[in-house]
Amino acid sequence: xxxxxxxxxxxxxxxxxxxxxxxxxxxxxxxxxxxxxxxxxxxxxxxxxxxxxxxxxxxxxxxxxxxxxxxxxxxxxxxxxxxxxxxxxxxxxxxxxxxxxxxxxxxxxxxxxxxxxxxxxxxxxxxxxxxxxxxxxxxxxxxxxxxxxxxxxxxxxxxxxxxxxxxxxxxxxxxxxxxxxxxxxxxxxxxxxxxxxxxxxxxxxxxxxxxxxxxxxxxxxxxxxxxxxxxxxxxxxxxxxxxxxxxxxxxxxxxxxxxxxxxxxxxxxxxxxxxxxxxxxxxxxxxxxxxxxxxxxxxxxxxxxxxxxxxxxxxxxxxxxxxxxxxxxxxxxxxxxxxxxxxxxxxxxxxxxxxxxxxxxxxxxxxxxxxxxxxxxxxxxxxxxxxxxxxxxxxxxxxxxxxxxxxxxxxxxxxxxxxxxxxxxxxxxxxxxxxxxxxxxxxxxxxxxxxxxxxxxxxxxxxxxxxxxxxxxxxxxxxxxxxxxxxxxxxxxxxxxxxxxxxxxxxxxxxxxxxxxxxxxxxxxxxxxxxxxxxxxxxxxxxxxxxxxxxxxxxxxxxxxxxxxxxxxxxxxxxxxxxxxxxxxxxxxxxxxxxxxxxxxxxxxxxxxxxxxxxxxxxxxxxxxxxx
Amino acid sequence: xxxxxxxxxxxxxxxxxxxxxxxxxxxxxxxxxxxxxxxxxxxxxxxxxxxxxxxxxxxxxxxxxxxxxxxxxxxxxxxxxxxxxxxxxxxxxxxxxxxxxxxxxxxxxxxxxxxxxxxxxxxxxxxxxxxxxxxxxxxxxxxxxxxxxxxxxxxxxxxxxxxxxxxxxxxxxxxxxxxxxx
Numbered sequence: 001x002x003x004x005x006x007x008x009x010x011x012x013x014x015x016x017x018x019x020x021x022x023x024x025x026x027x028x029x030x031x032x033x034x035x036x037x038x039x040x041x042x043x044x045x046x047x048x049x050x051x052x053x054x055x056x057x058x059x060x061x062x063x064x065x066x067x068x069x070x071x072x073x074x075x076x077x078x079x080x081x082x083x084x085x086x087x088x089x090x091x092x093x094x095x096x097x098x099x100x101x102x103x104x105x106x107x108x109x110x111x112x113x114x115x116x117x118x119x120x121x122x123x124x125x126x127x128x129x130x131x132x133x134x135x136x137x138x139x140x141x142x143x144x145x146x147x148x149x150x151x152x153x154x155x156x157x158x159x160x161x162x163x164x165x166x167x168x169x170x171x172x173x174x175x176x177x178x179x180x181x182x183x184x185x186x187x188x189x190x191x192x193x194x195x196x197x198x199x200x201x202x203x204x205x206x207x208x209x210x211x212x213x214x215x216x217x218x219x220x221x222x223x224x225x226x227x228x229x230x231x232x233x234x235x236x237x238x239x240x241x242x243x244x245x246x247x248x249x250x251x252x253x254x255x256x257x258x259x260x261x262x263x264x265x266x267x268x269x270x271x272x273x274x275x276x277x278x279x280x281x282x283x284x285x286x287x288x289x290x291x292x293x294x295x296x297x298x299x300x301x302x303x304x305x306x307x308x309x310x311x312x313x314x315x316x317x318x319x320x321x322x323x324x325x326x327x328x329x330x331x332x333x334x335x336x337x338x339x340x341x342x343x344x345x346x347x348x349x350x351x352x353x354x355x356x357x358x359x360x361x362x363x364x365x366x367x368x369x370x371x372x373x374x375x376x377x378x379x380x381x382x383x384x385x386x387x388x389x390x391x392x393x394x395x396x397x398x399x400x401x402x403x404x405x406x407x408x409x410x411x412x413x414x415x416x417x418x419x420x421x422x423x424x425x426x427x428x429x430x431x432x433x434x435x436x437x438x439x440x441x442x443x444x445x446x447x448x449x450x451x452x453x454x455x456x457x458x459x460x461x462x463x464x465x466x467x468x469x470x471x472x473x474x475x476x477x478x479x480x481x482x483x484x485x486x487x488x489x490x491x492x493x494x495x496x497x498x499x500x501x502x503x504x505x506x507x508x509x510x511x512x513x514x515x516x517x518x519x520x521x522x523x524x525x526x527x528x529x530x531x532x533x534x535x536x537x538x539x540x541x542x543x544x545x546x547x548x549x550x551x552x553x554x555x556x557x558x559x560x561x562x563x564x565x566x567x568x569x570x571x572x573x574x575x576x577x578x579x580x581x582x583x584x585x586x587x588x589x590x591x592x593x594x595x596x597x598x599x600x601x602x603x604x605x606x607x608x609x610x611x612x613x614x615x616x617x618x619x620x621x622x623x624x625x626x627x628x
Numbered sequence: 629x630x631x632x633x634x635x636x637x638x639x640x641x642x643x644x645x646x647x648x649x650x651x652x653x654x655x656x657x658x659x660x661x662x663x664x665x666x667x668x669x670x671x672x673x674x675x676x677x678x679x680x681x682x683x684x685x686x687x688x689x690x691x692x693x694x695x696x697x698x699x700x701x702x703x704x705x706x707x708x709x710x711x712x713x714x715x716x717x718x719x720x721x722x723x724x725x726x727x728x729x730x731x732x733x734x735x736x737x738x739x740x741x742x743x744x745x746x747x748x749x750x751x752x753x754x755x756x757x758x759x760x761x762x763x764x765x766x767x768x769x770x771x772x773x774x775x776x777x778x779x780x781x782x783x784x785x786x787x788x789x790x791x792x793x794x795x796x797x798x799x800x801x802x803x804x805x806x807x808x809x810x
Contacts, residue, residue, distance in 0.1 A: 552677060555675050555677040556677065558675075559677065559679070598681075601680070615718050615719055615723070616718045616723065619718070619723055619724055
């Protein structure tokens with residue numbers, strides 16, 4: 001078998017990941033370190049299955065692109081606005097402090113100040129991929145420290161734009177010295193700067209004007225795989241566009257994500273391309289591991305070690321100081337500092353960009369890239385330390401588990417937003433609960449959002465989509481769709497994957513109720529029962545009943561009917577409906593008698609009702625006659 | 629150890645239980661006791677449609693009845709009154725042949741907004757709790773039940789948590805006492 005065949009390569013990757021990742025996780029090291037080790041294992045300095053890690057790196061950078069698109073998707077403008085102080089304050093201070101400190105260190109080490117500034121600010125960026133993955137795995141993503149780290153990463157992602165724009169102004173070498181001029185790199189410095197902003201603005205406008213109508217059109221076809229293809233095509237397209245003008249595809253994808261963040265298709269897009277993200281990101285980590293140039297490291301081990309140590313120490317110290325300055329507790333500050341102390345994947349892009357632009361000499365860039373790769377590889381270890389360290393350093397009361405921050409977590413998930421689901425949703429929402437709505441009818445979702453409601457497009461029987469709609473945080477799931485079989489499917493999925501959810505379902509008829517009960521729904525309501533009952537009560541009024549009398553008659557009817565429904569449940573099985581029918585017929589007369597008795601006693605005026613004083617009058621009359 | 633051989637039914641009526649501190653403290657103090665049935669009327673009958681047969685059956689299974697409720701308008705929340713109207717039927721609970729409840733104990737456990745002094749001749753409520761609970765006493769009497777003076781938490785909105793905890797302890801002791809009585 002040829003070693004460079006696509007299938008062989010794919011098999012090597014998958015096998016390496018399958019072997020290394022579970023072992024790393026079992027050892028408490030996290031999947032990121034597992035992927036990195038797998039990369040080293042199959043890389044040019046390991047088993048040499050992988051001939052050209054650079055080529056792989058380029059391919060798998062698409063994982064980073066998708067990740068940034070997904071991060072963008074989660075950041076709707078409202079959320080960004082709420083987090084603005086953390087992002088701009090903590091994030092801005094972090095980039096300035098780390099960039100400044102690292103640049104000073106560079107100058108002290110004898111670098112030209114322009115190189116030092118470019119390298120310092122590039123190294124101030126941390127690895128969104130590694131940090132987010134590790135935070136998520138350790139369940140820290142929603143904690144104070146996790147949110148803090150996330151804000152910083154977000155600012156860094158945004159800070160890449162001005163960096164890409166301003167680096168050309170720092171060029172130390174003449175433009176002619178560039179090796180592979182491409183795209184905007186051919187333009188004079190100020191035009192490059194302008195081109196960056198123009199491209200970002202272009203993505204925003206195109207996203208608003210073109211992409212949403214496109215998704216709407218595709219969604220109406222109800223072809224799931226075409227929808228997935230559209231989402232992927234969008235990300236690839238943006239990446240290509242940005243690449244063609246020489247900009248970071250990741251950045252373009254991030255902007256595209258933000259643009260789509262408040263669209264109704266967000267959840268569906270998210271869960272459609274999430275598997276691609278996970279796999280490609282794994283691939284990316286593998287390629288980082290494989291790309292660590294051990295020859296370079298072995299040639300200058302002391303220098304590389306000094307750069308890595310200096311990078312991590314300076315960065316961690318600066319971030320710790322900044323976090324304390326912004327009012328974070330010591331424990332949180334340690335967590336944030338150690339989480340963010342590595343160099344990031346943007347460094348690969350930026351160093352490449354800077355080397356091409358003559359900002360940083362390529363030998364220096366190669367050294368720095370190796371240092372960043374190593375710092376990324378030790379991050380999972382640093383994060384393990386971050387969990388132990390505060391406990392050792394700090395008093396016990398500060399060690400309390402960080403509280404989860406509730407961010408837009410819905411109380412109720414409502415699947416199906418037709419005539420039925422709307423009533424449920426409006427009642428629940430007006431009582432102050434947050435609802436998250438899923439509907440598989442693009443027109444319906446659009447209509448509903450037109451009235452300012454929160455609704456998302458998607459198939460609620462998909463576990464991943466339930467998850468992104470908030471099933472992990474919600475307390476209740478209401479299945480309000482009119483498709484009986486689909487409703488059962490949703491109940492099954494939710495029961496299996498989100499056992500904490502209370503599930504309430506809209507039932508079509510008795511049989512459907514029993515099917516739902518078989519799947520252990522917590523409660524149900526037959527869709528036409530209450531309507532029919534109310535109209536029945538009104539009919540009684542039209543026939544001369546007093547309002548309260550009619551109401552009580554309807555109420556008793558409901559009670560008996562529901563009781564009977566529950567009593568007949570053991571007799572019912574979906575395989576043998578005849579037996580159920582016979583049992584029902586056998587009991588029918590008895591049940592009707594019981595109801596008639598109840599009605600006679602408590603609604604009509606024929607027997608011993610407390611509101612009816614006939615028997616009392618009779619007794620009193622006897623007493624008077626008897627002289628007692 | 630003493631035998632707690634009598635069963636207590638707590639008829640609980642509070643339409644705004646979610647906002648009540650005093651009744652929550654009292655309810656928590658007794659609802660877990662063995663031999664006590666805590667019957668939350670507003671939770672069981674949100675439609676106000678009382679199931680008379682079920683209620684009468686429940687009464688027969690218990691020896692002491694405690695009506696626990698806020699003292700709304702010198703009386704009880706509407707559902708408690710509905711319960712009295714419908715469940716205590718002639719010929720069953722009272723009347724010549726109505727002896728189903730004979731010999732059982734009846735007690736009210738009340739939470740009242742006013743201070744103790746307000747329920748005096750000179751107070752703004754003008755009448756004592758004893759006087760104002762006469763309709764319940766008369767009801768118990770007509771049903772041939774033994775009347776116990778009401779347990780009252782006064783000024784329920786103003787009580788500190790400690791004071792409420794103390795009231796809850798006294799209530800629990802009282803209910804245990806009902807279970808012990810011959």
